[in-house]
Amino acid sequence: MLPNTSICRLVTLSLLAFAPSAFATNAKVLIYSATEDFRHDSIPTAIQALQSKGPSFDIQFETTEDKAQFTDQYLARYDALLFLDNTGEVLDDLGKAALQKYLDLGGNFIGIHAASDCLRNTTFYGHEVGAFFDYHPALQNALQTVDVIDSCHPSTSMLPAQWHVQDEMYNFKSDPRTIGATIILSANESSYIDTGTRLNQGTPHPTAWFQERGAGAESNGTAGRSFYTSLGHLNETWQDELFLAHVFGGITWTLQSNTTLAFNTSAEVGNPSVSVDPTSNSSSTTGTSTSSSSAVISVPPIDVLPLKFMVLSIIAATFFPWLSSFYLGRFVLTAYF
Template identity: 35%
Template sequence: MKQHVQRAITGLCAVGVTLGLGIAAAPANAADDEYHVLVVGETLGFRHSHIDDTTRAIIELGQEHGFGVDVWDPPQGSSPGQPALTLASSPFTTAADLSKYATIIFASPVDATNNLDPNRPRLLNDTELAAFQGYIRGGGGYVGLHAATDSMHTVPWYSELTGGSARFRNHPAQQTATMRVESPGHPSTTMLPAEWVRFDEWYNFTANPREDVHVLITLDESTYNPGNGAMGADHPLAWCQNFEGGRSWYEGAGHTDASWTDPLFLSHVLGGIEWTAGKVTGGGDCVTFGEVDGILTDLAGESKKNRKLAGDVTAYLETAEAAADAGDHDGAIHVLKQAKGKAHGIQDAVLVAKIADLIEWQEALAA
């Protein structure tokens, strides 16, 4: 895999011109493409106007950066969909069928399940959901954009995939706010300023996902009026995680049509696509302390020796996490290096690699 480097998004300012020209999606069997992605815009509830713009912007990104794009966005009720671009039938048939896609992008596919009525039709029915779960568990990628958290509210697994069970709650009026980059070493954030001032629709969520995800960007609520769903001093907006064998990346911004002609925003989204597709690495690859704790728990029961070593490594991790939470990233790095040395005794390559990711993450924060 290649390390992510910032690349100019050339030609994307012209998307606003080409949007009306009926760009054809590059089919997922296009021989010249390095990999393929699926954009899901199917809407059973409120239809976001940006979906068409998002789809065409991603097609442009694919043309410039070597990936093919399929679209699933059929007309549904009052939603016009994108009949000129959509596949003829649902791609969510089996996990094997979905495996042709390096990542699947949910572009605000709202399904009106936010009232938690289990009888409401979901974006994915039981068969389609099983295929999607199998795809993720088989190493697939997921990109959630904006209202991707306002879908399948009655499926807890999906809310865990999107991030820490954080579902869309509400939003204030569109306004300018400051996004603060918390994890600057990730391939989707390396190009961003530390303080990113943008006009958008800012989501409040039903829960803070921080305990379960790697937070990339937070919202500074002192820079705008968050309304009656304010989350306070810690308001994650973009995050990522390694989830059940797959990779998940979410960005809560992107409601405005203008987002999808903004080269900086598109570079950010491209980083998320490429990371979930497994094409770039960096910044600790969305590792969390909780993820490493889970690996240790699984390894601890294998032998008496492993239980002792796992206990020692756990103690180091707890100390390192406390230092990181306090902003002492150099201190966290020092302790994590001790943890990595001890972890070699357990002889598990995944554990050692994940602790190395923790170190890389903290090094980016300390820089």
């Protein structure tokens, strides 16, 4: 019998096989990296890493640090907003109102590292990110241990049960579970020194989490998904393939909320109009932005049906050996005939 982690990885693969094909549409994500207080020098490295890997996941990333871009019309173009290492009051009242409306219309949210340390007096933002940053102990030379609490989530299915990292171990002002978040990573407090006074952030120590329905949306709104990871402090972290797999697992899971135009033609926000020409190295969109940089992608059409049967064959062979020959035959017929 397979261990639970292996089972979760097989289940994750099977779900991805039947999820909307990554090659069938082009999701559009806005990276917002404005800062008013401390600024991480890893922000450019993070943006470069996200944009360079975006095409592999059929995601088009655009970037801005201009708070004036937070208008209803501008935000409505995106399937998700990714807040990256923001600190301080990075939006004015008009921008906050536009962000609230975007979330109410089904927009998705991704927060990374210091994204929990901005807009500290804006309640709906705190609910959407999950919890506000409180403090962290000094960055330590030795590796710290992060425990995987939920190995079935796409952002954790590739991680070892105890993940050894060098990063800041954030503490939070509240427990994300109180607003409905599910914790997937936890800082192992025995692996580092922290002499500070911790607030009621709950147990196990929250380090990364997700919300199926982002709590920042108003009760009469259409809530999209929310994902947050507190890791990502160092430049070296953004050059680590395992960390990037964790981040992109969270991003792709968030985009599959089915509340934006990338996957739902009746949605009210998102990217409805990216056309991909397999013979070209560019993609065309309706509307342009003069204040954003973008990773332009071109992905040839791929038939994912063989992949589905291959995944099913693996699962069938593991749990139902008598079915394996059936699925394997279907896979061979589909792939080669």
